[in-house]
Amino acid sequence: MPPEKLSWKHLYDEVVTSGLCTGCAGCVIACPHDVLGYDDLNGVYKPLQTEDFGGPGDCSHGDKSCTSCTRACPRFRAWEPEIDGFLFGRARQAEEVSGIYKDVVLARATDPVLHEVGQDGGLVSAILLYCLENDIIDAALVSYLEGDGSTWKAIPGVARNKEDIIASAGSRYTYSANTLAYTEAIESGAERIALVGMSCQSSIPPVMKQRKAGKVARRLALSIGLLCSKTFDDAIFEELFEAKYGLKRADMRKMNIKGVFQIWMHNGDYHEVPLKECHAWTREGCKLCPDFAAEHADISTGGIGAFNDWTLTIVRTEIGREIMAGLQDAGWIEVRPGDDDPGAIALMHKLAAKSRKRWPEFAVDAPRLLTT
Ligand SMILES: Cc1cc2nc3c(=O)[nH]c(=O)nc-3n(C[C@H](O)[C@H](O)[C@H](O)COP(=O)(O)OP(=O)(O)OC[C@H]3O[C@@H](n4cnc5c(N)ncnc54)[C@H](O)[C@@H]3O)c2cc1C
Ligand code: SF4
Ligand code: SF4
Secondary structure (H helix, E strand, O other), rough: OOOOOHHHHHHHHHOOOOOOOOOOOOHHOOOOOOOOOOOOOOOEEEEEEOOOOOOOOOOOOHHHHOOHHHOOOOOOOOHEEEEHHHHOOOOOOOOOOOOOOOOOEEEEEHHHHHHHHOOOHHHHHHHHHHHHHHHOOEEEEEEEOOOEEEEEEEEEEOOOOOHHHHOOOOOEEOOHHHHEEEEEEEOOOOOOOEEEEHHHHHHHHHHHHOOOOOOHHHHEEEEEEEEOOOEEEEOHHHHHHHHHOOHHHHHHHEEEEEEEEEEEEEOEEEEEEHHHHHHHHHHHHHOOOOOOOOOOOOEEEOOOOOOOOOEEEOOOOHHHHHHHHHHHOOEEEEEEEEHHHHHHHHHHHHHHHHHHHHOOOOOOOOOOOOOO
16 A cells, blocks of 8 residues: 555545445445444445544544555455455466466365255355364355345355355345455454455455455455356346246245346246346446456356356465365365366356456556456
């Protein structure tokens, strides 16, 4: 960070109100004075200043010396090369559209329950359980469904054991700022925490570490990323799925995106909704996001490719490699080479390039699709 004191007013002008803010909530959990709240009503998903001081872009602590929120934001100024330098010792090359990585493999959990409840291969669930049982982490920040699941509202929560992991497995396609479960995790004594999150969220742990954001940064021990081109506004359930197709959210059992929006109902019916019909409900915070491949996670995971019940797995860091090796040695996962499905890797690069084209002209160059 430059010597200039960069605080909430800079973040508010340059990220929160410029369109760059993804609503990841990194700034909210980094705020040492608890003056940042989070608005997740009516599709907003943005941080907000809650103290009785000045206007929405002011902060009394920022006016003095506090810089924590700008240190935690994975969209503030030169975030991409800063994090690349921290994690990999260099900035990505133009051709590395999916970010820098060590290995690409296909993986799936050998535990039949984790495999069954997982969205793809259940790899994320297996990683979390392995890390909890082997004293690598104390807790994980994940996403649950509210109540009995019938509203399909995705909410952040903490996973501490196998039961929690099973309850939180699978994908919801509305936004869940899992970061916000941090407070609950530390209140229960967790010191080593894994963050599972969309691409935008998975850059939070390393940006905090690189910019020395204090003990929150030290506690975020592992970043598991989910490949992501967008999330949808909650209104899509009523305004599209129910209004046009008569599909009520309470009757839905599972959903996935594989070229189309796939919906399985409790009564056994299966429906497909063309993705182009869904675009109008793209969440505001995703519209300028350039990161499809969760480029700063320790391990990034996705479901594209020819093999439905395997997780496409991009291992980026040394800790990511150690964990994958540990899982494999212990027989917790099956792994096959990424080369078994070259189409999946090609599609990842294609979708990553597409997302980078969204990065706006007014922002710094680095995350943009660069020509070689
Ligand atoms: C909104 C969204 C969009 C995605 N888009 C793509 C895509 O375009 N292409 C692609 O290849 N893969 C995409 N994925 C990733 C894919 O759906 C799987 O999450 C990934 O392959 C891991 O599968 P798994 O079986 O190993 O994970 P699981 O073992 O099922 O674990 C999934 C983890 O994700 C968490 N989670 C679920 N929903 C959310 C949410 N909304 N926000 C934050 N955390 C959540 C769960 O709590 C759980 O910890 C997307 C995921 C989500 C949530
Ligand atoms: S992108 Fe995340 S950290 Fe940055 S301002 Fe938005 S919510 Fe805060
Ligand atoms: S597209 Fe995905 S990674 Fe990007 S802001 Fe939206 S949820 Fe976050």
